Amino acid sequence: MTTNQDLFTTAQTLMPGGVNSPVRAFGSVGGTPVSMVEGNGPYLTDVEGKEYVDLVGSWGPALLGHSHPAVMDAVRATVEKGLGFGTSHPLESELAELVRSRVPGAEMIRMVSTGTEATMTAIRLARGATGKNLVVKFAGCYHGHSDGLLAAAGSGVATLGLPGSAGVTEAQAWETIVIEYNDREALETVFAEHSGNIAAVITEATPANMGVVAPEPGFNQLIRDLTAAHGALMIFDEVMTGFRITEAGYWGASGRNEGWTPDLFTFGKVIGGGLPTAALAGRRDVMEHLAPTGPVYHAGTLSGNPVAMAAGVATLNNATAGVYEHIDLKAQVVADGLAAALTDAGVDHTIQKVGSLFSLAFGTSATGVHNYAEAQAQESFRYGPFFHAMLEQGVYLPPSVFEAWFLSAAHDDAAVDRILQALPQAAQAAAD
Ligand code: PLP
Numbered sequence: 001m002t003t004n005q006d007l008f009t010t011a012q013t014l015m016p017g018g019v020n021s022p023v024r025a026f027g028s029v030g031g032t033p034v035s036m037v038e039g040n041g042p043y044l045t046d047v048e049g050k051e052y053v054d055l056v057g058s059w060g061p062a063l064l065g066h067s068h069p070a071v072m073d074a075v076r077a078t079v080e081k082g083l084g085f086g087t088s089h090p091l092e093s094e095l096a097e098l099v100r101s102r103v104p105g106a107e108m109i110r111m112v113s114t115g116t117e118a119t120m121t122a123i124r125l126a127r128g129a130t131g132k133n134l135v136v137k138f139a140g141c142y143h144g145h146s147d148g149l150l151a152a153a154g155s156g157v158a159t160l161g162l163p164g165s166a167g168v169t170e171a172q173a174w175e176t177i178v179i180e181y182n183d184r185e186a187l188e189t190v191f192a193e194h195s196g197n198i199a200a201v202i203t204e205a206t207p208a209n210m211g212v213v214a215p216e217p218g219f220n221q222l223i224r225d226l227t228a229a230h231g232a233l234m235i236f237d238e239v240m241t242g243f244r245i246t247e248a249g250y251w252g253a254s255g256r257n258e259g260w261t262p263d264l265f266t267f268g269k270v271i272g273g274g275l276p277t278a279a280l281a282g283r284r285d286v287m288e289h290l291a292p293t294g295p296v297y298h299a300g301t302l303s304g305n306p307v308a309m310a311a312g313v314a315t316l317n318n319a320t321a322g323v324y325e326h327i328d329l330k331a332q333v334v335a336d337g338l339a340a341a342l343t344d345a346g347v348d349h350t351i352q353k354v355g356s357l358f359s360l361a362f363g364t365s366a367t368g369v370h371n372y373a374e375a376q377a378q379e380s381f382r383y384g385p386f387f388h389a390m391l392e393q394g395v396y397l398p399p400s401v402f403e404a405w406f407l408s409a410a411h412d413d414a415a416v417d418r419i420l421q422a423l424p425q426a427a428q429a430a431a432d
Pocket residue numbers: 059113114115116117119142143144145155204209237238239240268269278
């Protein structure tokens with residue numbers, strides 16, 4: 001039998017770190033990365049035949065669970081007719097209309113292939129539309145790996161403890177101003193000092209790449225007010241939250257009935273139903289700066305690929321109110337079970353939770369986690385033993401304490417019970 005170790009040993013000779021995306025290498029939790037070969041509903045099966053309850057969900061896309069019949073059927077039916085033609089296709093408008101009908105403010109949409117491409121293009125568009133240079137981002141927010149957005153980023157950059165990335169020149173980085181999340185004063189100061197030069201503020205609608213961090217009441221509104229007042233654009237990165245967080249509706253974390261919309265959105269993950277599709281969307285007058293109607297260039301060989309469009313359309317069509325209610329409920333059950341197990345084991349912690357997205361932060365109960373500095377100050381060394389105790393018992397968690405846990409519509413009572421049963425032993429491992 002081929003083992004996970006065999007595969008990892010070979011992969012390390014072929015790919016840097018044996019992986020195609022850094023966090024998959026298990027660097028912060030140690031041990032051998034698991035090679036998954038099949039996914040059904042809430043379960044994954046690895047190359048050795050071991051089954052796990054999955055709480056990674058392909059890092060977000062698997063809202064309906066793995067191999068959902070409607071998504072698989074739609075993909076099969078599309079594949080039968082060819083893999084892609086590099087032309088227009090009817091499914092592009094179908095997916096765009098689904099986004100527009102659910103997201104107030106998403107007047108026009110451009111499909112791209114990854115979240116990184118969506119945010120990179122949104123930044124270029126903001127600069128092109130405003131004629132200004134500077135971009136403001138928040139420490140710990142991750143917007144993909146385009147050069148200017150890697151400064152103090154979350155996700156794998158946080159997991160690896162990097163200040164940014166080698167290969168990003170000062171010239172590329174200096175036009176990104178990084179401030180602490182939830183810091184109203186810092187935001188006001190930036191606008192006071194650079195008024196007239198700021199093209200955009202980019203923010204995760206609800207940050208979930210330094211663990212989950214809730215925006216303090218009025219923080220997103222302040223971004224909206226300041227950008228509007230200073231002629232800058234507000235880019236709401238909903239790659240993670242879009243069509244997953246239901247706090248405010250089906251569309252993500254925006255539109256919380258506060259009476260405002262961002263200028264631009266970015267989407268990814270759920271919108272592609274598990275295949276490589278993402279999108280930027282927003283105000284018509286801004287979006288029309290994109291080529292071919294405007295001078296801001298963006299193009300993509302695989303943009304709007306029909307197979308990916310089919311997966312996205314089937315996913316959004318099946319993302320009903322019942323699906324979100326189910327995921328919210330199960331997320332609450334798992335989060336409560338997690339808190340109880342850690343408390344019983346005497347492990348200081350907070351559960352950082354917004355809607356169905358949540359994460360765990362060790363040793364933070366005195367302050368909670370409101371920004372990247374607090375997220376980094378946690379006792380992250382406890383996560384490795386916790387993670388491996390769960391893995392051993394057949395629960396696949398994100399291999400980093402800075403990543404959110406993802407439930408799906410397919411996480412039924414049986415799957416949730418398996419998670420709950422595994423938690424006490426893992427909590428004990430975290431305590432030791
Ligand atoms: N923006 C956010 C909020 C994300 O969470 C991610 C990925 O996790 C990205 C952008 C980048 O997306 P991708 O990995 O598809 O390039």
